[in-house]
Amino acid sequence: MDHTRDNPLKRFTAFWVALLLVTAFGIACIILRPMTHAKVDSAMEAAADDRRAVRAEVDNAQRKNLNQSALDEAFKAKAVSLLKSEPKPGKVAVPKPAAEPEPASE
Amino acid sequence: MAETTSNAESNDVALRASIDRSLRHPVMFFFTSGAVWLALAIVLGLVASAKKHSPEFLSCFSWLDAGKVDGAHMSALIYGWGAQAAFGIIIWLMARLSRKECTNAGTILTVGHLWNLFVFIGLICILSGNGSGIAYMEFPGFIWPLLIVCYLAITIWSLVQFQVRDAGHVYVSQWYLLAGLLWFPWIAVTAFLFVFVFDGHPVMATAIASWFKGSLFLLFFLPTALASAYYLAPKVTGRPVYSYNLALFGFWALAFLGPWAGMQKLVGAPIPQFLPYMGAAAMVLILIPAISVGLNILKTVHGHGDIVAESPSLRFTSSGIVLFVAYGVLSFVLHTVPAMKMTQFSYSGYGLDILGFYGVFSLCAFGAIYFIVPRITRREWLSRRFISWHYFLSLYGVASIVICAVVGGVTQGQGIEDVAQPFATMAERASQYGWGVTIAWAFLLFANLFFCLHLLLMWARLGRRSSHPTLLKGHHTENPHGPEGEIDNIGSASA
Numbered sequence: 001m002d003h004t005r006d007n008p009l010k011r012f013t014a015f016w017v018a019l020l021l022v023t024a025f026g027i028a029c030i031i032l033r034p035m036t037h038a039k040v041d042s043a044m045e046a047a048a049d050d051r052r053a054v055r056a057e058v059d060n061a062q063r064k065n066l067n068q069s070a071l072d073e074a075f076k077a078k079a080v081s082l083l084k085s086e087p088k089p090g091k092v093a094v095p096k097p098a099a100e101p102e103p104a105s106e
Numbered sequence: 107m108a109e110t111t112s113n114a115e116s117n118d119v120a121l122r123a124s125i126d127r128s129l130r131h132p133v134m135f136f137f138t139s140g141a142v143w144l145a146l147a148i149v150l151g152l153v154a155s156a157k158k159h160s161p162e163f164l165s166c167f168s169w170l171d172a173g174k175v176d177g178a179h180m181s182a183l184i185y186g187w188g189a190q191a192a193f194g195i196i197i198w199l200m201a202r203l204s205r206k207e208c209t210n211a212g213t214i215l216t217v218g219h220l221w222n223l224f225v226f227i228g229l230i231c232i233l234s235g236n237g238s239g240i241a242y243m244e245f246p247g248f249i250w251p252l253l254i255v256c257y258l259a260i261t262i263w264s265l266v267q268f269q270v271r272d273a274g275h276v277y278v279s280q281w282y283l284l285a286g287l288l289w290f291p292w293i294a295v296t297a298f299l300f301v302f303v304f305d306g307h308p309v310m311a312t313a314i315a316s317w318f319k320g321s322l323f324l325l326f327f328l329p330t331a332l333a334s335a336y337y338l339a340p341k342v343t344g345r346p347v348y349s350y351n352l353a354l355f356g357f358w359a360l361a362f363l364g365p366w367a368g369m370q371k372l373v374g375a376p377i378p379q380f381l382p383y384m385g386a387a388a389m390v391l392i393l394i395p396a397i398s399v400g401l402n403i404l405k406t407v408h409g410h411g412d413i414v415a416e417s418p419s420l421r422f423t424s425s426g427i428v429l430f431v432a433y434g435v436l437s438f439v440l441h442t443v444p445a446m447k448m449t450q451f452s453y454s455g456y457g458l459d460i461l462g463f464y465g466v467f468s469l470c471a472f473g474a475i476y477f478i479v480p481r482i483t484r485r486e487w488l489s490r491r492f493i494s495w496h497y498f499l500s501l502y503g504v505a506s507i508v509i510c511a512v513v514g515g516v517t518q519g520q521g522i523e524d525v526a527q528p529f530a531t532m533a534e535r536a537s538q539y540g541w542g543v544t545i546a547w548a549f550l551l552f553a554n555l556f557f558c559l560h561l562l563l564m565w566a567r568l569g570r571r572s573s574h575p576t577l578l579k580g581h582h583t584e585n586p587h588g589p590e591g592e593i594d595n596i597g598s599a600s601a
Contacts, residue, residue, distance in 0.1 A: 006206070006270040014269035018262050022288060026295035033304060 121205060122481075128207040129198055130482040132214040136194035137475050138565045139222055141558040143186025144468075148554055150179035152547040158453075159540030169233045177244035178232045184242065184322070185225050185253070188463065191471040192330040193218070193260050196283055198478050199337055200264035203280050204271035210263045217259040224252045240301060240312075242319040247302035254294055261287050278353045279333040285361060286329035293321045313369055313377050320368025320385060323462045324360065324392070331430075331470035332360075332399055335423050338477055339406045342420045343413055348405035356398035363388045363395065370441055373450060389441040396434025403427045416577040418493045422473030425501060429465035436461060436512065445516075448523055453536065453543075454515025461508045464550075469500065472557070479561070480576075485569025487576040492556045494578055499553030506546035514539020 156163045157172040164170045201208050208214070228245030231237055237244040245253075265287060268280065297318035301311045340347050347353055369377070370385035407414055407424055414420050436458055440449055449455065476493065480486050487493060514536050521532025563569065570576070 005273060010270050011266055014266040015262065018265035018269070019258070021265075022258055022262070022291040023295070025292040026299060029296055029299045033299075 122202065125201050125205070125207050126198075126482045128209070128211055129201055130211075132208075132211050132218055133194045133198050133478065133482055134565050135215055135218050136190040136197075137479065138561050139218070140187045140190035140194070141554070141561045143182050143190065143222075143225070145551070145554050145558050147179055147182035147187055148547055148551045150175055150182055152544060152551060154179045155540060155544040155547055159537035159544070169235075173239070174233050174235060174237065177237050177239070177241075178229050180242060181232060181244050182225070182229060183463065185228070185245075186222075188327055188467060188471075189257075190218070190221070191468070191475070192286075192327060193221075194478070195330055195334050195471060195474045196261060196287065197264055198482070199279060199333060199474075200267055200283050203277055203283075203337070204267040206267040206271060208263060208267070214260050214263065217256050221253065221256040221260070224249055224256065228253075238302075240315045242322060243297065243301060243315055247298075250294070250298040250302060254291065254298065257290065257294070277336075278347060278350070278357070279337040281357050282329040282333035282336065285357070286326050286333070289321075289325035289329070289364075293318055293325055309376055312375070313372055313381060316371050317368035317385075320370070320389075321365060323459070323467070324364035324367055327463065327467040328360065328364075328430075331426060331467045332356075334470050334474040335399075335403050335427050338419050338423045338473055339403050342417050342477075343407050343410045345406055345410075348402050348408075352398050352402045356395045356402065359391075359395040359398060363391050367392070370446065371450070371455065373446055386441040386443075386446060389437045393434035393438045396431050396437075400427055400431035400434075412579075416579045418487070418497070418576070418578055419473045419477035421497060421578065422469050422476060425497075426466050426469030426473060429461060429469060429504070433458070433461050433466055436508075440512075448519035449515050450519070451522060452515035452518040453511045453539065454519070457508045457511025457515060460504065460511065464500075465504045465508065469504075472496070472500070475561070479564050480569065483564055483567055483569060485564060485567055486572050486574065488560065488563055488569055490576050490578050492560045493576065496553050496557045496560070497578075499549050499556070503546045503549035503553060506549065507543050510539045510542030510546060514542070 153164060153170060154172065154176040157170075157175065161172065197208065197214065225245075228237075228249040231246045231249070232244050236246055238246055243250070264283070268284060297314055300306060300314045301318075336347065336353065366384050366388035368385050369381045370389055371382070373382040373386070375382070404424070404427060407420065414424050439445060440454055440458060476487065517539065518532055518536040521527055521529075521535055524532075
């Protein structure tokens with residue numbers, strides 16, 4: 001063993017240098033990230049904010065005006081009446097299928 | 107004088123034997139577990155390929171949906187087989203070339219188990235529908251930092267060995283090993299941060315994932331394969347490398363071009379247009395390192411056709427290098443502007459990926475494994491027929507996959523471009539080539555069953571107890587494998 005090149009101190013140093021070297025890319029990315037990524041409001045993002053605001057307004061209005069208990073009652077009443085009613089022929093006329101054409105004679 | 111030389115030789119043999127002994131367990135663990143993952147990856151590849159032309163195949167299992175099984179197939183192939191084969195080659199080759207024993211085998215072996223566990227969890231996540239859906243990065247986000255830490259814990263000792271090596275010449279293989287060891291964390295950490303951690307624009311995350319996909323082969327797997335080829339070709343033939351200048355040129359050409367490749371798949375995407383075309387240009391120019399490395403290795407073994415035919419290591423390695431030249435030519439053709447337009451959304455990219463990953467990397471890795479395993483187990487391979495079957499079925503399988511995928515991809519692309527034809531016509535044309543790919547995966551499955559079984563027997567130390575290597579065309583005067591048991595009387599296997 002060449003003790004000038006291979007000794008515990010040299011191995012210890014080599015380990016930490018190697019660790020620093022292979023993690024340097026990640027460290028560099030994390031450090032450089034804030035410098036290269038300023039907050040940008042693009043036209044698309046601004047338009048998306050407007051759309052989200054309209055959507056939220058519509059959802060709130062619907063929630064506020066919806067009477068869930070009345071709706072449940074109405075469904076229940078309708079269901080009971082549907083169950084009691086007997087099936088009757090409908091009023092809409094069903095068109096009869098057209099007669100098949102005669103096979104062409106030779 | 108003669109006595110001094112003899113002493114130096116015996117010291118050298120003892121040193122090599124001690125290095126092999128120090129690395130026996132981690133290297134054999136990486137190779138055998140990699141071989142098992144390879145068999146699994148091929149089964150998944152077979153299912154994924156079958157689903158391309160017969161979507162109803164195994165449709166009763168939701169965890170085998172086309173998207174899931176395709177991602178699982180590539181992930182098992184790359185991180186299960188490829189990475190572990192590369193780890194085994196890197197740690198053994200760097201220790202041998204730096205002439206330093208490994209003092210951290212226990213750590214490497216433990217972390218190797220963890221690597222397998224994380225790959226397994228990642229694969230379960232993909233098949234259960236919790237994968238990321240990003241090509242070559244299908245494992246969910248939490249797996250990546252764990253894999254990167256495992257990578258560091260496995261490979262950092264090779265960097266330390268290189269640093270404390272005895273003063274002197276740095277061999278070509280060490281350039282490639284060192285470069286691959288440093289390039290992988292660069293691309294993996296960068297891709298992980300920009301794809302999974304930073305809240306960047308999704309289109310740029312896609313571009314970075316695409317860059318990772320292209321660079322992973324060129325900057326990690328390819329350097330490992332070339333390091334092995336530059337080691338084995340001179341070692342087995344007993345000749346020096348044909349040209350050091352050519353080796354230097356090939357190395358720097360790869361180092362210069364490799365990082366630019368990857369984004370060519372995003373032509374037409376809303377990213378700066380120079381990026382995909384820069385990627386395409388890099389892939390076209392990959393032909394330069396392919397020719398320089400191919401010329402150098404093949405010139406080194408030139409005139410030793412009998413050794414190439416006899417030695418399993420050299421036969422696999424030479425075939426891998428020939429396929430690297432084919433990879434360069436195919437990459438050149440497929441990345442010209444008219445070809446890219448026609449093949450962008452077709453199978454042909456898959457054909458090129460498999461040519462690189464299986465044809466180049468895996469064949470060189472098989473060559474390395476056939477060389478390394480007898481040295482660390484002190485046993486010789488059991489059956490020349492197993493090796494021959496593995497070789498021919500691998501070569502036939504990979505050639506069939508590449509031809510079917512590339513020709514089928516071009517036909518598919520022509521169908522997509524021809525607006526006068528209905529879409530179903532194009533799908534019908536492509537499905538016939540899809541059948542070819544499926545059958546070719548079946549050949550590879552057979553090839554790797556031979557390989558996996560053979561390797562497991564060697565791991566169990568059931569190999570032949572002989573110092574005569576298992577050659578594919580032996581002409582021994584006595585027992586074709588030489589006298590039994592003599593391996594135990596010497597330091598390590600030779601030749």
